[in-house]
Amino acid sequence: MSEKADLTSADLTAIRQSALGAADPLGVAADLAEAAAAGRLADQADAGYALALAAEIAESRNKLDAALRYAGRAVEAYGTGDDPRAGAARALRARILFRTGRSADAMTDLEALRPLLTQHPDAAAYVSAALAAGGRTRLAEEWLTEAVRAVLADRDQPAEPASAEDAGLLFFLLQQRHRTRHALGLPHDHHDNLADRLETRLAGAAARPAEDLVFFPEAELGKVLAQWPALSEAYGADWDEHRAHLETELVRQAAAGRTGLALLPATAAGLTRFAGAEGDPSSAQTRAGFARQLAGRIPWPPERNEACWCGSGLKYKKCCLPRSRG
Structure with missing residues (x-):
């Protein structure tokens, strides 16, 4: 090095x-x-x-x-x-403890991480992997099942999510539980069926319109919403909502296997010019056309400690990175 x-x-x-x-x-x-x-x-x-x-x-x-x-x-x-990397480090230590024969100490670490299953998307993978390394795959399935039930019980929306994006944390839990049950040779149950349905919907939505990645800096978004208030539904009611939508969409597309992701920086004047020539931007077709002609690109994601893509001046880990978990 x-x-x-x-x-x-x-x-x-x-x-x-x-x-x-x-x-x-x-x-x-x-x-x-x-x-x-x-x-x-x-x-x-x-x-x-x-x-x-x-x-x-x-x-x-x-x-x-x-x-x-x-x-x-x-x-x-x-x-x-x-x-959020702290939990993964503790799970790593638990995995090594299992390998050195210190199972009780490993389980102490993992029991402390168990609440994270209903709080952080990554926890389902690293907690269950550590349990599997200790020969406790069946226990991992039990913990994941309890976490799925807890998240379903806490949802304000109907129990059946309409999409992987709608499912949020639940989607990651269902995926990991599905893999764990497959490793155990267990038959499908209704949670496995839900995991399959969400996977299918995610695959079908993998190529979302380019308009979903159009990014307006704060001042530009203010001008857009002042001129076309109805666009708050497409771009967000304020800059925080706009950035949260974009970060969530980028995370979703990355989870679907897309690479080379980037945001498309735009201005209110550019949208005004395009709409004047092509039509009302409240039309999804007009917005998609506007997105396709944008030349700039902001590569995503930045490193955790690099400046955030939104231009706030804050580090990514302190700015937009947490917005997809909201």
């Missing part, structure tokens, strides 16, 4: 993709741990990420003592903050 003065989130992601093919992966793991300890990270909030990566590398080489040490330091680095 290079001795850069400061490792960014992008550097860590690149290391994740290349470390296992490195000539000395355990050396890379040790360097990552040293970088976290010595403050050689562009953002010290990435210390847990660097240490968890070191743990994964060491685990892949069956150096379980080192992996457990790094994983423990990763959990400590995340502390009690709200970084």
Whole structure:
């Protein structure tokens, strides 16, 4: 690993993709741990990420003592903050604890993570994977089933979501439960059938109109809504709703397997010119045509610690990243 003065989130992601093919992966793991300890990270909030990566590398080489040490330091680095990666680090430690024969300690970690199943989309995957690593796939199915029931009971909408987007967190739980039950050889039940229906609807909606990714900066959206108040239904009633819609749609498209996603920056004047030539922008056809002729692109997603795509000046993790979970 290079001795850069400061490792960014992008550097860590690149290391994740290349470390296992490195000539000395355990050396890379040790360097990552040293970088976290010595403050050689562009953002010290990435210390847990660097240490968890070191743990994964060491685990892949069956150096379980080192992996457990790094994983423990990763959990400590995340502390009690709200970084969603903290749960994944704790699940990683539980997985390694299982492999070292410390099942009771592993279950203590996982029991602490169990409430996250009804709070964070990623938790269904990393909690159930850790349980499966400990030979507790049946318990993972039980936990996921209880989480599905709890989320269904808390929904204000009808019990049958109309789409994967409408299902939100429930969709991720149903997917993971479906995979877990398949691994166990269990027959389909009504929750599995719902998972299949949502998958089918998601596949059918994978190619959404380009208008769904048109982005107006805050001042521009204000001008658009002042001129055409009815467009609040298409673009959002205010800038927060506009950004939340876009982030949610981008996450949905990424989950459907689409790559190279980008936002299409637009202006009120541009929409006015296009509408003057082509028709009323309250028409979905006009909005779609406007979207297709936009030349600019804002690649998505940015790194967690990079500036947010919306131009707020805040880091992505503190701005639009959480909006898709609302």
